[in-house]
Amino acid sequence: MNKKIAIGVDDFKTIIENNNFYIDKTRFIEEILENNSSVKLFTRPRRFGKTLNMSMLKYFFDIRNNEENKKLFNSLYIEKSNFIKEQGKYPVILVSFKDIKEKTWEECLDKIKILIAGLIEEHLYVYDSIDNINKEIFKKYRLQESNTSNLENSLKFLSDILYKYYDKKVILLIDEYDTPLISAYHNGYYDEAINFFKGMYGASLKGNISIKFGVMTGIVRIAQAGIFSDLNNVDTYTILRKDYNEFFGFTENEIKKSLEEYNLENKFEEVKYWYDGYKFGDIEIYNPWSIINFLQSKELKPYWLNTSSNETIMELIKNSDKNTIDTLKNLLEDKEAMGIITESVRLAGKFSENEIWEFLLFAGYIKVVEQLPNNLYTFKIPNNEIKSMFKTLFIDIVYNNNTAINELRLGLLNKNIPKIKKSIEDLLLYATSYWDLSGNIENKYQLLISGFLYGLEGLFRIYANKEIGDGRPDIVLEPLIKDTAYIFELKIKGNTQNPIKQINEKRYDAELKRKNIKDIVKIGMIFDGKSVEFVD
Template sequence: MVMMSAKEASTLWGISTRRVTTLCSAGKIPGASKENGSWQIPANAEKPADARVRTGAYKKSTMPAHLPLPVGISDYRLASTEYYYVDKTLMIKDFLEQRPMVSLFTRPRRFGKTLNMDMLRVFFEKTEEDTSKYFTNKAIWACGQKYRDYQGKYPVIFLTFKDVKRNTWEETYAHLTRLIGEEYLRHADLADSPACNDFEKAVYQRIVSSTADSTDYISSLKTLSSMLHKHYNCPAVIIIDEYDTPIQQGHLMGFYDDAVSFMRGLFSGGLKDNRSLAFGFLTGILRVAKESIFSGLNNLVVNSVLDKKYNTYFGFTADEVAKMAAYYGASDKLNELRDWYDGYRFGDAEIYNPWSVINYFSAGCEARPYWLSTSNNDVISEVLEQADKDIYTQLTDLLQGKTVATYVDTSVIYPQLQNNPSSIYSFLLVSGYLKVVKAETSISGDYLCHVALPNREITYVYNKEILSHLNVMMPQTTVVAIQEALYSGDESKLQQQIQTLLTQSVSSFDTAGENFYHGFVLGLCALLGNAYATSNRESGDGRYDIQLAPKTPTMPGIIIELKAEKHCDTEQLQKLSQTALNQIEDKKYDTEMLTHGVKSIYKYGVAFSGKNVEVAFKK
């Protein structure tokens, strides 16, 4: 076989001799062998792909009349060359004008975080490929030479934790360490770099061979950035996408402390007092600063949904959606798009959900809730289990199109969600279920906000993903049967349906109090859709539990009063339901609806004890 030297290969392939020998050492060139201390390479060997750009180079394909939509595409080079791409590169300009050491961007799921982080990687990363071609027709390139000079300047460490959703800490640790090992392998030229010392090379080998211990992995960002700094004579950029996914999973699955401890060490080494760090970027849903994951990291700048800076770079603006609609010949659909997917407020910017807009056009302009079930909402379910009557009432008010005034803490942490159910509004806001109508003031990082549902899609998603937890995921057939019983005055059928639901769907109510049952029935009523559900409001001489005011004059109004006591037998429960019904009469709870001209009113007294229920009725 005809062979060539490493120097001949470097001339043929247009790369350095050192790079060729590194590729040989890493086993990236088939047939290469070392003879008398020098690498010999088959003359017909092809130049290996540059592993530092994980996704490879993309060739322009023959495009259809209209570019396809980037559904689920988070690779910037692919999205910006093969698909319809909404230009967000001015984010780079905004960053470079201030250059904070570490930036954290918190946004809801499916709002373009991963794509933007990959855009930053491609822009800043030093590679053998000339990656400027992915930006020459973008907005950042027109901003001038001082911004172009940063293109391709730095070595980059890129990790995304968005798929680290395992059931145990052992599985999570294995997943995290594998991602770290793969990122080390992406920088294979460090393995025998003369700029790095033997200790660093030994750590490198342990990590890529999966023989490293926890100390190696906790220090892995610091070690890798130090080696890159020495090798390239330039500090590194560190990008961590969806950093809080393993933390949320740890909270749900019972290994929260292990996840926080590991992340604290990992980020402290890489982002705190690291002389080999040029700057860092992180994304997530929650800030979680109070968890001390970023303890002592005084160079961290947080950009939340309430901040004006970077407010148009995650999600689509109205102008961007209008331009996309015109491109696909759907300008007549703008009102529908606005109704379904607009309404978010990031800082002072009006924002559309990008995932849903892209899917809407991709599906031939069919309006439906594309954001539904794109993530696990067990955290919301957990919080709602601790919610009291007032929170259930406010959640139902939101579904009726009303606003709720609440303090919002954008650095809310997962244990706080369980211990303080009122923090559910903060979580719903940063998760994308609510919008800020008005932020009145700020006190020690907390905002007094008026929040509401942003659009029709979220009203549907909210109904399915949130209120469904209030009624234990009841089947639609059950909802219909309960609605029929309520509006026909059939207390026996209503009692039977609620009894069946309690027996089949709920684990145990032996210790449940009236607040729980109030939320249970209120969530059930909120799903009916043909009445305005209100709760705990003044009418007559007191405050009723639940009222369903009819949306049309031909429908009856409904008042429900609830009672709950433990360890009742059937006779006691029947008396309790009658007591509830008598209270409606005695306190004249029907006064409000009578004042508004409702002529027919159905009154229900409902009593609970554990999983048992009795219903008393009067028309």
Template sequence: MEKVISIGKQNFASLRENDYFFVDKSLFIKSWWENGDDITLITRPRRFGKTLNMSMLESFFSNKYAERQDLFEGLLIWKEEKYRELQGTWPLIFLSFAAVKAAKLEDAKIQIKQQITRVYEENRYLLEGNILSENEKREYVNVTMYMGDAEAAAALNNMSMYLARYWRKNTIILLDEYDTPMQEAYIHGYWQEFTDFVRGLFNATFKTNPYLERAVMTGITRVSKESIFSDLNNLQVVTTTSDLYADCFGFTEEEVFAALDDFGLKKNRELVRQWYDGFIFGKHRDIYNPWSITNYLKEKKIKPYWASTSSNTLIGKLIRMASAEIKEKMEDLINGKEILVSFDEQMVFEQLDHNENAIWSLLLASGYLKAETVEYRGIILKPWYRLCITNLETAGMFNEMFRGWFELSESDYGRFIKAFMLGDLEAMNYYMNKISLTTFSYFDVGKEDSESTEPERFYHGFVLGLMAEQAESYEIRSNRESGFGRYDIMMIPHDYRQNPAIIIEFKVCNRMQKETMEQAVQSALRQIKDQNYETELLAIGIPKERIRHYGFAFNGKKVLIGQN
């Protein structure tokens, strides 16, 4: 009989009590304990089992579960006699910042203080008897969501001391989704002030805490040491490119295929692999996204389950407003190619507006891209990452993101595409000018001369949008030989009898030469002819009469399209 799949349940004890579908990752407990690291930071993409594994650690180590050996019976960890003796023997603090999402600094602080207050409420038994002094009891009851920043910073350190005194054992601390408020702080513009607060909290909790046994933190990104971990010298960081714990988060192919067999879906192995495989953690390949696999097992339908669970606001903004070079690399990725880039895996949020390569760190950590290889070059062993899109599901996520860029002029964009495919030049000009007026500044980063950067940024956004819109009908190639003004797009139809082949050349009017838009259009069309761009299409059997030429001329936000 198939086990019931409970979607979204992240409580380990509840899963085990109800005998719901569960992939045994209990040997993570042994690996982590035997590594002996004081503080471990593990980064993995969202929905990859971070919270469930943290809940499992809590159920295993916390003395609140001292009588719950039944939760682990039958699991791999229970075969280890030593670990049977460890289960349920430690005081433990478990917090989550997953819900700390605020548009204002003070609201974010209050939400974190609420999490700390909850820990105090759960341990009010400490107020009984003489374990705490009268002064400590007064401090205890003053821990509320409205306490000051200094009191909040010290609160977890104090709780560790109280628990250690009561249980005569140092405290284990688990902090899940530590970086969620960091991203919110960056998006909403209070990053610097917020990191000052968090740095104090982390320093008191993890650095100057003699009552800390060990700690685990999880998140999506590795926030830079300088931002919030500057005082932590005892931090073991495990990223997606680390070998440590590589198979502890996400499902291995062996685990996925066993589940498919159990649910009568063995024949769909290859389809599931194409859609949901592809994640690489360290040297461990063929890691599957658990959220999509569990949803697929339940619904038995291929859908973009994981890609649909996030708005991708930050990533979309960074790519949209990025330079031509970043967008060119995105074009290569969408076309199934690999890119070679160098970046620091640490997320320096305050540098995102200045160091564009930080986008690759965010895309890798988020799981949208995978590192096929990592090479360390030169005397300083600078890391170079060979990246590609993870799988079909994440490719679909990018396509939806690029389509979404034109939502400001969605109806006009749709009408332009329709006119474009019909060859209606008058309608193309009308709707493209409406689109450019609406969206030019949307693609402009606003830090360079807009007259020179807007057309180029818009052009690359347009190419990516076109790729997303016409991916089912066309292979779209962007020829980038000599910088903007000589770019072209070649749209190769999968079936030329249904859709024509299209060559597009873009030009910006040369203001120094007082070039008119009509002259720029004719220059673009001449280039298509003079450079024999048709040759490639003719060579693969597309008749000349099924090839269209378009020249696009830009003058500020005005566009003129011509055809020959």
């Protein structure tokens, strides 16, 4: 019997005790211990196993319940490692900021107070052993009454208390350190947030004699204004480095074994098309969140994109210039793009085009193809799951999320010619302002029409400028679920060639007829700015 899939569970103990599906990543513990750097930062996209790995580290090292926790690692890689002797030897603080995504700084502070109060409650057993002054501070944390300065010092305070209690140095695990900072950037209170977390992380990680070592995770290494300029003891492992890459996400061998376990080995190529394509260092990696969802549902579709808000990504691209949109269109056509990529992301002001692609790379929306000199990289969209998100985003940007796309779908499916024409007119009318349609340049319209083509996938097989008959028709829609096919030919005002005559003379319907499709609608369009004349 196959192990049950635990969707959304990132607690290591829960997964192991319930005998849920788990791919052994415990060699990560060995690698951590072999590296003597005092603070390690691992940046990976969301839902790539960061929180689960941090939970695993906690249960391995934690001195509390150490004998019980040791059983969790039976039959796993680390059990036979020499480093098993380090199991259960240290006090551990695990704090995760993954849910701090508030709209205002005041709400963010309140949420941090709740988070710290939970940590204090977890270590309530030390209360009787501390002096009266620290008892008062302890109580304020527990009751969520501490001021901002004391809140900044909370992790340092707790590490000092635990060090004195156990006479052993503390392992500090900070999960998703950058989530509140990215949210602050998006919601307009970044200055307050960066000053606070600079103080919190600096106090707990820099020169703290109570700490044995620290591990941090996040999506990006934030470049400016403090956190890592002050923390000069942080060793950062981004997806561009070649260390630790097999521990976040699933490797191809792990995928093959998992598919075999669930009798899905015949789906390997489709799974690869949908969820592979990430490149961490020199290793190909699959999206783990999407894989475990597929193993449970056995349905190939986007999963990762629905896990949390994509607001930052949406805003970055929507507020970008036309060059960025043109690059996005090229990426959607499976072409490569090029940009300068550093290992840090600047969260300040409006992103440049280069900074947008840099953020998208570390967030998991594009992948590196090749590294060139001087921090220059080529990149592309990694897989079909991400491509589907970008296509939806492209439609939203080009047409201002206009309902005419849905109307066009219905018109095409029902062979409602007046609705088709009205929908195209509306799409042109509501196209975003940066699409300068005042000039008679045909490729502007081809780019614009690409937007509604992305909205038709699954309903029609789409051919754009493909060699058919004696020429290259602009758009051919071959039906997938109904019987009616469409041929569109685009012209600009002033071109005297009749589009319908061109369709007929150049036999643009030859491929459709060869497939025995008999119901073929031919539509000519003559564009003039944001208006269109139809020719039947």
